[in-house]
Amino acid sequence: MLERFLDAFRLTSGTPSGPATGVTGLDDLLEAYGGCTFEDGLYRIHTRASADEFDRLVGAAFPNYRSRLGCFGFDWLGRQFSIDRSRGVESDPGVSMFEPGTGEVFEVPGRFTEFHDVELVEHVDEDLVTAYFTDWTAENTKPIPFDKCVGYRTPLFLGGLDDGTNVDLTDTSVYWHLMGRLRLEAIRVGLGGRISKIDLGPHD
Template sequence: MTKASATAGQAWVDAAFPEFRGRFEVFGFDWLGRQFATDRARGEALDPEVMIVEAGTGEALEVPVPFSKFHDEELVDYSEEALAVSFYLQWQSQTPSPLEFGQCVGYQVPLFLGGKDQVENLELMDIEIYWDIMGRLRAQAREAGLGNAIAGIDLS
């Protein structure tokens, strides 16, 4: 991750997950566009625990591992859970084009709006556009409330 992409990722997370604004510090991202961040509210002050912030599911997932152990332990010992390796291989077998920096594989219909967690629901996207759209959809879905119908989506 570059300094510019970290700044952008931080802005996307803050906009899409305002309830956590100021709590997370983004340090990486994966093929699904998920942002990896440290969580100032968990762990030690000098070694906070990690969060995986997912635009397509609308969730922020706690990883009970400090940043100092995330790369060498969590990503090695729990690569399937942390990086969805088999899902990536399944997607790549159907879409062999390489991912460019600034792209991600995103959900066409986000899971928080009833989309399926299947390869057929994935598409190659610009990561900035993906986070912008998913963030707006998440905000509108949260405003409507759990179980309530969404009458329309405003992406303007």
């Protein structure tokens, strides 16, 4: 399931615990490649612990998807890739991408078994915004740590600018917690409404 992906993406951090040929599903992927970073942070595969954490964080930010989630990977912008149990079949579900900075979710073409070897290999520029990543790494030369991402200071759904003046390296968990709360509050107050305060306590 990862043969073409591993030919196209450099493993820059982490140690696989098993061969790519043994990866046939979500659990296999997390077991064999959990904690691995590719291309200095461009794309990463969740550990079992971080997958469980982001199932909760993504589910809190996007409640309608909570029962459908199974996060397995994330990119340098903190965007989460998850199986979508409502699409495909049980043994090979669809994949969705959740964007914290825009508050949007996108259905990725194909199914989970095709995601790494087909989608990421053949559409890497679109899926992982590699041109923007190249610009970022030209000025920020250190690899992005596993628990960090480049996030918006002001999310786009609250009028933030989509450029380099509005992004910074941040803790991915904290970023998702904050963006999730802001997204729900923005939905509650509606277009043109004013967010006066948000509760940053633990999610339910």
